[in-house]
Amino acid sequence: MTNRDYLDQILAELEAISTLDEFQRVVRDLSNAIEVDHVDFLWVDAEGKNFYFGTHSEDWAKRYRDPAFVRLDPIVTGCYQRFHPVDWKRLDWSSKSARTFWSEAHAYGVGNQGYSIPVRGPNGQFALFSINHQCEDAVWDSFIAAHSRELILLAHFLNRKALEFEPDRSPDQRLPLSPREVDTLTLLAVGYSRAQVAETLSISEHTLRVYIEGARFKLGAINTTHAIARATSSGLIIV
Amino acid sequence: MTNRDYLDQILAELEAISTLDEFQRVVRDLSNAIEVDHVDFLWVDAEGKNFYFGTHSEDWAKRYRDPAFVRLDPIVTGCYQRFHPVDWKRLDWSSKSARTFWSEAHAYGVGNQGYSIPVRGPNGQFALFSINHQCEDAVWDSFIAAHSRELILLAHFLNRKALEFEPDRSPDQRLPLSPREVDTLTLLAVGYSRAQVAETLSISEHTLRVYIEGARFKLGAINTTHAIARATSSGLIIV
DNA sequence: TGATACCTCCCCAGAAATGGGGAGGTATAT
DNA sequence: ATATACCTCCCCATTTCTGGGGAGGTATCA
Incomplete structure (x- = not known):
């Protein structure tokens, strides 16, 4: 992500995608491009069905495919009603269930720093693009400051692409x-x-x-x- | 818009805005930055109230502040249910009312080429950022191809900013x-x-x-x- | 430990919505 | 010019919703 042309290349690659497998592959490759430990992409369609993948473990991913489970995640609930991208540090971690969730996530290999970008579709579709990393606050903050725009654009394009896989309700x-x-x-x-x-x-x-x-x-x-x-x-x- | 740093500057300027007047000014300045005849920004909040400004004439703008009128615009209705940015040429202009609307728009100084980007907020808020220009198809198409990403990002930031002016319904x-x-x-x-x-x-x-x-x-x-x-x-x- | 919120159960009467069927006038589009 | 869709009006029986009031057990948070 150091080079801006790299973003153009990723977006072009994303545009060209036509199958879910390719989509998954591109999303996973993003962790190298962005140079973070993990990326993931959650997408909730107009019917409330979930769609999730990324570089996290398959065990963790499996849980996200359960709509009921997803609503327990403070990151998801914290972003669902919001519009701005959110640094995970800023979310409300005070409740017991939130802290339980967090420590569980750690056990699955989720790093301490995270940043999530919500985007929405015309019928209430909801996409959440997140990056996750293990590092110190200062490093992370400057990283986010430098790349938030690219990340927003990425979230936007990922959501657009995901919408193409939805059954047509035009x-x-x-x-x-x-x-x-x-x-x-x-x-x-x-x-x-x-x-x-x-x-x-x-x-x-x-x-x-x-x-x-x-x-x-x-x-x-x-x-x-x-x-x-x-x-x-x-x-x-x-x- | 030829220089990409210019976009960064605009976005930074946008972030710093705190009043609607400043917001209007920045939006209007965009027509110079992007180098098109007109830009406008329509925003429909969660209650359905409209919010509109841009470089078009005040007479035209006035009509957009009426929620009932807005729903007559084929550009708005065409984008309302969609997600992708839309070139106005691609919309359905076959109905009589649409053509009436179009010729009326011309009378108000709206140019022949247009491109609109819909973005949405968490509670059904709807933003439509449009650019408008008078030129030939080929020129316009290559212009859009070159700048669509910048425009998307702009639409995203404009919407985010507009949300800040909404009464809090968190x-x-x-x-x-x-x-x-x-x-x-x-x-x-x-x-x-x-x-x-x-x-x-x-x-x-x-x-x-x-x-x-x-x-x-x-x-x-x-x-x-x-x-x-x-x-x-x-x-x-x-x- | 106490407050708070949640889940569960029950009665009755009045108000509102639903289902089905029929019909004439006016625009607009092909 | 004809079809199509839209707007408007009417009856009756049945089903469904609403308002008001009362109460006990459980989990969670401070």
Whole structure:
């Protein structure tokens, strides 16, 4: 990573990838390119399924493929609601479970320094690109200061690539909601009852039902709650 | 943008910003740095409120501050569900409303070439960084090929900065949902009725109600639908 | 050890949502 | 010009959700 052209080469290599195996290989090679002990890449798709690999041991990786386990990791939970890249030192390690997790990670060979970059996709997909190393704070801090931009770009490209492996849920393949259907769902999503929505939109409640049912059908939802969940999580309505 | 150190300088400048005015100024200066006719930055926060500025005319900008208007722009709608940066030429301009929009944009001084980069925040925040220019296709294509990485990084940093101006909705300030509450909401979000959820979780429907009400309270939601909308859009549950 | 939060169970009545079926008027696109 | 999608209105019976109130056992954190 000392030479910037090296980054260009990695990104070009990443663009060219077409299989998951190649993807894994490129990610693993990153630890040499970046010159850190470990890198890993966690990706949670729109359905909540996990996808993980890196240079850590296979035992450790296996645990990350369990969605329930992942949510125990303070690093993941710490980054999930955030946007900025995070140095692991800055996370909250005060709780007992967090410290347990940390010592367990150590046992699996995870080093003392880490830096994670969260990136997100359009339907709530979540990618976390992390680098991990064993060294002193000062060394690490200056390393991060020097390379954070390259790392961000890498995280961005890794996420983009991961998205290509997701089954297609593009908007073109969905029936688009009509304006009234969007209005209806939007108001329902902010807690209005059907009567209130009908009044707000100045239409009869009967008419309203037509929209709700239309939206349910288009979204493949079996009830209103389901429709709201689908519409919000796919960005069709904004709450 | 010919010199890469220039990018570093811009990013450093961006980091140091603390007011919206400075932010606007830096964004506008980008058109010189990147050497294009126009740049603009649209940002939709977690509540759906818009935030827009750039080098386009104030009249044009005014329209973008209306959330309803923004959703008419084929560029915005085209990027909203996507992840990759998009060249405007590749968008769907076939519909009449899209063409109307385009000719109107021209009347406001928008050039023929454009490139937009969508980036997202943890709670569904959406940023769209666009550059716009008047030139021939070949010139534009090679320009984009040369600079797409810098532009992506810029979009990323602009979004990060914009998030700093958002009122704090960090997870720390929210009451966390209990595991059972998450289970409950998750199953409701996939369309289960209360009876089905109770059966799935092997608890009584009465108990289930306690969780639903607990979750509603914590999310500040006035009914279940509202709670689902909040939970999905803030990533507390994954659908 | 005490506070706090979590999980679990129960009743009842009123309010709201759902399912199914039918129909006319208006834009817009091909 | 014709098809397609959208917007609007209406009834009835059944299922589902909501509001309010009460209570005991367990884990965790300070």
